Amino acid sequence: MPPAAKCGINFCKSDIGASDALWDGVQPDGSGGHPTVRWNVTTWHNYEGDGGIFRIHAGW
Structure with missing residues (x-):
């Protein structure tokens, strides 16, 4: 992959x-210290039944 990708x-x-x-x-078992995954851009999508995309609750 080119450096600019x-x-x-x-x-x-x-x-x-x-x-x-x-x-x-x-x-998923809660253990840490594993390799990390990094990316440059994060986008989020939402489903109508979930309510507003900015209505985020702790524990989700």
């Missing part, structure tokens, strides 16, 4: 925990 990722707003875990190197 950018990497983007898209998550549903209910996947905030998953994006944080990838970024921080945390496995």
Whole structure:
């Protein structure tokens, strides 16, 4: 990949925990210290039934 290439990722707003875990190197079992995943651009999508995209609750 050329040095100028950018990497983007898209998550549903209910996947905030998953994006944080990838970024921080945390496995689903809660253990840390694993390789991290980095990207340049994050976009978020939402489903109508989830309410407003900015209505984010702790624990989601």
